[in-house]
Amino acid sequence: MKKFTFLFAALLMVANIYSQNLALNKTTTTSSETSEGRGSAMAVDGDGGTRWESVSEDPRWIAIDLGQSYSIGRVVLDWEGAFGKEYKIQVSDDNSTWTDVYTETNSDGGVDDITLTGTGRYVRMYGTVRGTGWGYSLFEFEVYETISEEKDASLSDLKVDGVSIDGFAPGVTEYTYGLVQGETTVPTVTVTTTNSSAGSVITEATSIPGSTTIEVKSEDLSVTETYTIHFIIDTPSAAAPTPTQNEANVISVYSDHYTNNLITNSNPYWGQTTVVSEVQFQEDNALKYAGLNFQGTEYTGTDVSAMEYVHLDYFTGDATELKFSVISPGQENAYDIAANEGITTGEWVSVDISLEEYTMPDLTNAFQFKTEGNGTVYVDNLFFWKGNTTAVSEMDDVEFSILPNPVVNYMKVISASTIDGIEIFALSGSMVLEVSPNTTDAKVDLSNLTKGVYIAKIRMGGIVKTQKIIKK
Structure with a gap:
């Protein structure tokens, strides 16, 4: 059955398997910025709610002074809606002569988590083609140092039913994988560790929805990382209900x-x-x-x-x-x-x-x-x-609706005539809730009821109607 894969928007909030973010609160320079509130420092402040934004021209760049030279293994770009479709990651020892260490030709925005190899004191994102009519805009620009092989507890590949998961990056440890409504079989997860001498243990989800976890231990057993795939039902298998309104x-x-x-x-x-x-x-x-x-x-x-x-x-x-x-x-x-x-x-x-x-x-x-x-x-x-108007002579056939059903917290009872009372009964026969709304549109709080099946009795001008409801 067809499946859809996507990343949580908050991927940067998960623990990373590299060293600390070298770019955090470091000195930045840029080719342009639109205002003080969206200056280049906003891209390295560790706050996902602030951002740097350039003017709407190509090329544009933002550079970070790490303070000293590092061996760099990973860069994370958290784009705002105005992203770079084509760009380069460059390093430099003198902030003048730049070396390309990564080239992107078709980014779609979101979070670009990039594994690369380079050495330098300065790191720059050099944008050549914008993905929108706006400028380049980054919530965060993160830089990480390369770790030693024996302490590497990362994955180089993560597959679901034999296919590499979309958007996989070694430093991203949490994913959501969507399944079509009606799917009950837990997908098979396989992994490849970056260091072949590292170990991994996979604990499968027990049902759908559910989560499969992968625990990875480094070769020297000093580092443990846990990757998680959340399996959810995110795609309908059928059309929405047919409306009943005339x-x-x-x-x-x-x-x-x-x-x-x-x-x-x-x-x-x-x-x-x-x-x-x-x-x-x-x-x-x-x-x-x-x-x-x-x-x-x-x-x-x-x-x-x-x-x-x-x-x-x-x-x-x-x-x-x-x-x-x-x-x-x-x-x-x-x-x-x-x-x-x-x-x-x-x-x-x-x-x-x-x-x-x-x-x-x-x-x-x-x-x-x-x-x-x-x-x-x-x-x-x-x-x-709008509802139909019901004449007094038609009261025996008065129509009403209970929405939604199943209900999570709040239930609406809609009627063409005044609702005098609503009584909710457990299947044992005991009444668990009673309200007197005196309106044609009643909102009933069922949040304190436990999950299960109940009987609702609706009193309207001497007429009593009953309907089964499901509390989720």
Whole structure:
């Protein structure tokens, strides 16, 4: 089954197998910088939240004075969104005559963890071709000294099911490996130690999701390093759930299940680093947000004030943050899905957000969405909707919805008539929760309930409806 591999954004936070970072807080020089707040010193301050940025020209460079000559074995470049596609790593003894020790011809940004051999007091990144229309921008520029062979506890290769893992570097010890939904077989991991006399022990994951660890001991047994591969479910095997809302009650922005869609641009550039693509599952289109930080969606300005909810379906294997904003010109606010409902991984999740949550935008002229978070997230079925009005004579057939189901922390009960009471029962018959919302849109906190199956009884104007719910 097809698999996808990617690195955590925080790879630089893991322990490295080389010496200390020689570049930390050392003197720097550069061909250019855009402001004091983005000077070259920001690239060696050890703070992943600050950065150096050059002007938007080629070539541009940044150099570090290590204070004395070293035998250099590794350089790490942590790029901001404005990265160098083609560049050289150079060393020098006098900060004047430079020797190329590494040449990159097709970087895609992110973290470039480079193993090389060179000797010098000065180290320079010399950018020749920018990867974007902006300049060159580095969160951190790290330099490490070569270690002795007998103390080398690194790997020179790391394979999953016989294929070298994408983005592998000896100094990176933590990886995430994505599997397709439904995969239950733990992949086979094999390794090659940099020093053939070093030892390694592999402890396989016991299930999916799960983690396989590799403990490497140096030849002289003085150094131990642990590599970890986290196996997650990060790709759907099927399309998002088919919406149940009647088209007459829907204003659709992006969905294959409705005739008219307002979307005009699924990937406007707002300065994001998210990589957007449209993918298909069972011939149903969805949007993939890889490396999400934030992502906009533009659509025709529309009056949605008569609607009651905005809907989306999402699928993720690794996101821990997720927010969704409705935007009108100059006005927006976000609904925090992660904080209010929790994030479920490895399956499609349907989210219906009451438009009462959006107090800032002018709902008579909504024209954009913004999705914020991290990891890789698939989204589908973006639309506004309202419920049907139920007449008194139709109360016996009153309709209601419980969302989501399964539920992590918060459950929504949506009805066309007022919800007088909600009672939650364990399968033993004992009542574990009772609320009296007196609204048509009730939010119920189930975070204190243990995982399992429960029965919800919904009382609406003398009518009692029951439904099984699953607490995750």
